[in-house]
Amino acid sequence: MSRIELNNLAHQYAPGGDYALQPMQHVWEDGGAYALLGPSGCGKTTLLNIISGLVQPSEGKVMFGDRDVTNLSPERRNIGQVFQFPVIYDTMTVFDNLAFPLRNRSMDEHYINQRVTHIATMLGLEDVLKRRANNLTADAKQKISLGRGLVREDVAAVLFDEPLTVIDPHLKWQLRRKLREVHEQLNLTLVYVTHDQTEALTFADKVVVMLAGQVLQVGTPQALFERPEHTFVGYFIGSPGMNFMACSVEGSEAVVGDERIAVDPAMAEAARLAGGNLQLGIRPELIRPAEGDETGHLIKVDKVEDLGDYMLVTGHLGEHEVHVRLDESEKIDSDGLRVVFPVDNALLYADDKLVG
Ligand code: ATP
Numbered sequence: 001m002s003r004i005e006l007n008n009l010a011h012q013y014a015p016g017g018d019y020a021l022q023p024m025q026h027v028w029e030d031g032g033a034y035a036l037l038g039p040s041g042c043g044k045t046t047l048l049n050i051i052s053g054l055v056q057p058s059e060g061k062v063m064f065g066d067r068d069v070t071n072l073s074p075e076r077r078n079i080g081q082v083f084q085f086p087v088i089y090d091t092m093t094v095f096d097n098l099a100f101p102l103r104n105r106s107m108d109e110h111y112i113n114q115r116v117t118h119i120a121t122m123l124g125l126e127d128v129l130k131r132r133a134n135n136l137t138a139d140a141k142q143k144i145s146l147g148r149g150l151v152r153e154d155v156a157a158v159l160f161d162e163p164l165t166v167i168d169p170h171l172k173w174q175l176r177r178k179l180r181e182v183h184e185q186l187n188l189t190l191v192y193v194t195h196d197q198t199e200a201l202t203f204a205d206k207v208v209v210m211l212a213g214q215v216l217q218v219g220t221p222q223a224l225f226e227r228p229e230h231t232f233v234g235y236f237i238g239s240p241g242m243n244f245m246a247c248s249v250e251g252s253e254a255v256v257g258d259e260r261i262a263v264d265p266a267m268a269e270a271a272r273l274a275g276g277n278l279q280l281g282i283r284p285e286l287i288r289p290a291e292g293d294e295t296g297h298l299i300k301v302d303k304v305e306d307l308g309d310y311m312l313v314t315g316h317l318g319e320h321e322v323h324v325r326l327d328e329s330e331k332i333d334s335d336g337l338r339v340v341f342p343v344d345n346a347l348l349y350a351d352d353k354l355v356g
Helices: 044-052 094-103 109-123 138-150 169-186 197-203 221-226 231-236 265-274
Strands: 004-012 019-028 033-037 059-064 079-082 157-161 190-194 206-211 214-219 243-246 248-250 253-256 259-262 278-282 297-306 311-317 320-326 337-340 347-350
Touching (some): 019 044, 033 197, 044 190, 094 138, 109 169, 138 169, 190 197, 206 221, 214 221, 231 243, 248 265
Parallel strands (some): 033 206, 079 157
Antiparallel strands (some): 004 019, 206 214, 243 278, 248 253, 253 259, 297 311, 297 337, 311 320
């Protein structure tokens, strides 16, 4: 397995045209599972195709470990790949499909037998190894495709392009967990494109959040939840996303309309220095109901939805729409909901970037 280094990498599909990828500099660790996450058109596939060698970057280099692979074809990069739709040989057995990448490299049959059985068992294909692939369900076919991508131990990385798109929705969660287990057991460097945050957050050690050709943040699911570095990351990750309210800063308080909300003094100072458009950001699940004689801030409640695991309150603080996630709705009265924005959970953003 290899570390992947993107060295001043950028891409324009046409000279002088728009940048599909803005210049970037990243090192992704050997053995890490990285999910490229972002809305349609943000550049995920372009970046994956540059790493696989299907697209040549217009600027910069791709390194696998110390090896500069920028000018190598996909075949010479030594990677496993899994595409959106199954790529398998219908007339071959499942075993032969899984063995194909190993036989192609003239591996010893004893090793092939062991390795194929190991991968098939991990993916739950051990009972169908002797069946022809064309008789299987779409889900099983995509598992074969995953297995073929994962079977070689000598690859630098395995790249996945939205591989669960064709999987039946109720089986997706199983396969997501399965991939997580496979990653833990095989210690592979994985790069996985998806526009589904649940998929990215379950599967990846690190999520690479992209928007308009830029990488906005590379972080653990926890870091993206607790400290989104950009308002888009806060908004895109979460269910619902982070609340943002335009504010000014006075002393160690964020002033939102008529409300004064205490924030971390160092963050308030950094926001004052940064200037620009300031916003207060706070996650719906990190706002809590006021208790006892706490005054808190009054949210006028527009709607309360029971979403099974939690109650979702949609309301207004002054002119700003605010979401709050509660365990139960009993704190809501005819005036609305009194809440506290805990200091540690209230973050300040200047021109969409986290300050401090
Ligand atoms: P999706 O989730 O819809 O696949 P994406 O995040 O993978 O989107 P890309 O497909 O990488 O995004 O596209 C990034 C930008 O590059 C878009 O503006 C797209 O229109 C443009 N683009 C992609 N492929 C080409 C191409 N072959 N020629 C010209 N422009 C392209």
